[in-house]
Amino acid sequence: MRELAYVNGVVTAPEDAMIRIDDRGLQFGDGVYEVIRSYAGRLWAPERHFTRLHRSLAELRLDGIDIAHIAAAARDLLAESRIPDALLYIQVTRGVKPRDYAVETQGPPTLVITARPITALNPERRLRGVRVIVRPDPRWARVDIKSLNLLGNMMAKHEAAEAGAFEAVLVKDGLVTEGASTSLFIVTDGVVITREQGPHILSGVTRALVIECAEVLGMCVEERPYAPAELMAADEAFLTGTTFGVYGIAAVDARRFPAPGAITSSLDALYHQWVKEERDAPR
Ligand code: PDD
Numbered sequence: 001m002r003e004l005a006y007v008n009g010v011v012t013a014p015e016d017a018m019i020r021i022d023d024r025g026l027q028f029g030d031g032v033y034e035v036i037r038s039y040a041g042r043l044w045a046p047e048r049h050f051t052r053l054h055r056s057l058a059e060l061r062l063d064g065i066d067i068a069h070i071a072a073a074a075r076d077l078l079a080e081s082r083i084p085d086a087l088l089y090i091q092v093t094r095g096v097k098p099r100d101y102a103v104e105t106q107g108p109p110t111l112v113i114t115a116r117p118i119t120a121l122n123p124e125r126r127l128r129g130v131r132v133i134v135r136p137d138p139r140w141a142r143v144d145i146k147s148l149n150l151l152g153n154m155m156a157k158h159e160a161a162e163a164g165a166f167e168a169v170l171v172k173d174g175l176v177t178e179g180a181s182t183s184l185f186i187v188t189d190g191v192v193i194t195r196e197q198g199p200h201i202l203s204g205v206t207r208a209l210v211i212e213c214a215e216v217l218g219m220c221v222e223e224r225p226y227a228p229a230e231l232m233a234a235d236e237a238f239l240t241g242t243t244f245g246v247y248g249i250a251a252v253d254a255r256r257f258p259a260p261g262a263i264t265s266s267l268d269a270l271y272h273q274w275v276k277e278e279r280d281a282p283r
Pocket of ligand 1: 035153178179180181182183202203204205206207240241242243
C-alpha cells in the first residue's frame with residue numbers, strides 16, 4: 001500500500017509529481033475536480049462522480065479529455081496503490097499556456113490524480129454530532145461547477161475552525177445555501193428539507209444518495225429555499241459529504257440540537273448499510 005500521484009500518464013510518489021508553472025490551473029484556477037472515496041478497494045458511487053465531472057468540464061467548455069480515459073486512469077491508480085480505503089482526488093485543468101485570459105486555442109488539459117489513505121473518521125463526530133457556525137456565503141455565482149476556485153469555501157471553513165466548529169453554514173441573499181465543503185439538511189415535523197439544485201449549491205453525490213435513502217424510508221423530502229430562521233427552528237440538522245457520509249449537527253452557533261436526531265440516525269444507518277452492501281458485494 002502506497003500513496004501515488006498521476007500527472008498526464010506519469011505515476012510517481014506524490015512528493016515527486018510535477019506540473020508546469022504556466023498551467024492554467026495554477027494561474028487562473030482554470031480547472032475542475034472531484035473527490036471520490038473507495039471502500040475495500042472499490043470506488044463508491046463512481047458513475048455519479050464521473051457524471052458530475054463531465055458536467056463541470058462541459059460548463060467550463062474545457063474539452064480535449066475523455067471521461068472514460070479519466071475513469072480508467074483513476075481506477076488504475078487506485079489498484080496500483082493497493083489502498084483499500086482511499087481518497088481519490090481528480091483534477092483537470094485547461095493545461096499549459098502562456099498567461100492569457102482569453103482561451104483562443106486549447107492545448108491538452110492537465111490531468112492530476114492522487115490516491116491516498118482516507119484519514120480515519122472521528123467516531124465522536126458521528127456519535128455526538130458537530131458544531132457549525134453561520135457565515136455569509138462569499139463564493140462566486142456558479143458553485144454548481146466543482147471548480148478549483150475554492151477561496152470562499154476555504155476562508156469560511158477556516159473561520160469555522162478558528163471558532164472551534166467543524167463547518168460554516170453559508171447564507172446568500174437571506175437564504176441558506178450549504179456548508180463550505182458539505183451539503184446541509186434540516187428536519188422539521190418529520191420533513192427532510194434541503195436547498196434545491198441550482199447555481200447556488202454544489203449538487204452533492206452524498207446529498208442525492210441521502211435523498212434516495214429518505215424516499216426508501218418513506219420520508220417526505222422537500223428541495224427548496226429556506227431562511228436561517230428555519231434552520232434555527234428545525235428539529236434536527238445534518239451535513240453530508242463523500243468523506244464522512246452523514247454527520248448530525250449538535251449546535252448551530254449558540255442553538256443546540258439533539259444530535260444525532262432520530263431521522264438523521266435512520267438516514268445515516270441506511271446510507272452506511274448501502275456502503276456496506278457495495279463494499280461486501282462479490283466481485
Ligand atoms: N467537497 N458542497 C460543497 C461546497 C462541497 O465542496 C462538497 C464536497 C459537498 C458534498 O458533495 P459530495 O457529497 O459529492 O462529496 C457539498 C469535497 C469532498 C471536497 O472539496 O473535498
